[in-house]
Amino acid sequence: MTDILVQMHGIDKSFDNVAACVGCQFELRAGEVHALIGENGAGKSTLMKILAGVYRKDAGTILFRGQEVDIPNPHAAQVLGITMIHQELNLMPHLTIAQNIFIGREPRSAIPYLLDDARLNQQAQELLASLHLNYNPKTRVGGLTVARQQMVEITKALSYNSQVLIMDEPTAALTEAESEELFHMINRLRDKGIGIVYISHRMEEIKRIADRVTVMRDGQYIDTQPAAEISIDRMIALMVGRTIYESKPEIPDHASTDVVLEVRNLNRGRELQNINFTLKRGEILGFAGLVGAGRTEVARAIVGADPVDSIELIVKGQKVTIHSPKDAVKYGIGYLSEDRKPYGLITGMDVANNVGMASLRKFLSALGIVDDAQINAVAQQHVEALAIKTPSVKQKARNLSGGNQQKVVIAKWLTADTDILIFDEPTRGIDVGAKSEIYKLLNELARQGKSIIMISSELPEILRMSHRILVMCEGRLTGELSSSEATQEKIMQYATQRSGVVMAS
């Protein structure tokens, strides 16, 4: 009977009254690779971060080798024998491999505070050799490839005699060959009796390397199955769940056949690969995919916020070059970013000034002075048209609720005469009531002939609003679905496809 290393029961965790984990459980045996899967926001990272000491649980118990433990910080976890290898590696790039491995526990010489670097390097060498890694311990970590840096992290974990290794999306930044090496390493670790938690979206890999699979959804534990006995389709179905939607509102298809935006040959290294798509007038085009799939990157590339390797843009039939968001506005393209506060709204300024921010040039009097009265008037018009709840246009933006702040950002882009609007997670952080108002607004804008790209990670939202859906996975367009044929499962399938068909439309 294999040892049970970790048992987690009834774990609750909330951030600012938003529940990330409710009654979650997890079990890990020695010598097993246990995959943990779920959509973004399912709670899997949160649960593991609690185990690794990065977060503290609000409720529940954690048993390590049968003993109840408290894990107040990452160092405590490490000392227990639990190490998490995060996606953003915890290494000091200017220091060497040996120095990184032993940071905080450097071998000292007899004289206090004096380092014994000879022993440091020797011990590091031994550790590396025990894992069949042929690295020079005096190499600066910053000069290593990501794959090798990961190996250094694994070596460091082992130097703490870790019995539990949590790996968060370990192959996200690796090539196929490097992933193979990682799997060899994982097998070696498994043979040593180490328990590995493998958080990943890559279904084929999970089928290949995992012994068991645990699915989480919406902050809750769903099920655990032996990996060999569960199909990829079933895994996806469990991840997505059978939500009962309200009868799908009829999506008025006012979309004409006019193409207002064509994106061709958009490339940027591995982040964006050969993206091609079109957008019609009056259409709401949904962009679905997992976080990190590249959707925001596409939007920012279109409006010139980030440099690209290649892109062809045809706006309303005219070939254009967009070097900066200012150019984008000139061609009528507005981008409502994911994070309102840092990128969309100047919270310290009032509503009127925020509304006018993208089009101040229009409000200049002959002498070049900003015409406040005019801005106020325009802002007032939008407040009425969009039903923005604010005592006046002079109210500071930060005092408005999330939903109303979002409307102010929309008003800003309308004032700037944009008719191609890219919404990135438009209802994030907005309560249910305000959400439906935003949806109504989007439909109204589309009806008026504006063309909308809606990036969203909420599948119900995408299904509800989009006339057409494009799905991205790891920088590629992997699927296109019309509103009628789209389902949550189909979208998830495209969103987790590692080597997908590149869609051109």
Next chain:
Amino acid sequence: MSMQSGAITSGTSYANRILKSEAIQRILAFAALLIIIVFFSLSSPNFLRTQNIEGIFLATAVNGILAVGVTFVIITGGIDLSIGTVMTLAAVITAKLVSEVGLPIPVGILGGLLTGGVAGFINGVVIARMRVPPFVATLGMLYVAKGLALILSNLAPIYFDRGSGFTNLATGVILQIPGVIEIPNAVLIMFGSAIVGSFILVRTILGRYTFALGSNEEAARISGVNTARWKIAVYTLAGVFSGLAGIVIAARLNSAQPALGQGYELDAIAAVVIGGTSLSGGEGSILGTVIGAFVISVLTNGLRIMSVPQEWQMVVTGAIIIVAVFLDMIRRRT
């Protein structure tokens, strides 16, 4: 005296590897120094005179000591603007203890070092525990130390007794080859500081954690390093070196001059930066700092010998700083 820069993984060309190694900035700084020396030697026969060379070394001493201390701070990714006025405060306290209170010189010296250490410690606490940004915290200390120095000195210089021998600390000569060359003690103290500083940086826990803090403080913290404590230690160390610089400058002038000090921090930081230590932290060396300090003093001296007005010397020094850092940034980016 250097951080080991091991082999970088294959895939980068040999030339690229050389360029990217840490040592290159020091080599470049040293090459620049040689070029400047050659240039001035050719421009004026007075440059290579023994007396002038001794003068250059002496002129570098105080800045060199300050620069050694602040190198640690900059490697952690921080900055210390107070080192100039803390130096003056230390000088004032040393002078008060010796000349006014009448304590023996060693006690005065201890007082000066302690002053610097305490000021540095306070900087460290404000930065590490109160989370005030280093720029702001040390800017505040700059003014506090300046004010205290003026208050304690009653706005007037404090002189040492001619007979006390205090000035020998700086201008006395222990090391000399009679008739050939004399090395003033201040210069010995500077090189001594550099050797001690380098040893600490490369061979001790404090040095290791200095680099760790600058490279990825969060990673170090997660690994169990008490980052607050070691940050405080770094700023305290810089303070002690400021104290030492204060003693040396007081010895040179045989007095504590309370109006001096502000402005010295910039020369020290310039020396560190020219020598290849990055302001963003994580890498650097004492050797580079020393070379950088000499670049500045040789430049100043040579231009003066060429009768270039002092104002132009400043322009040139400023331009050199910008060019040095820019070249270093380009080197890192390629």
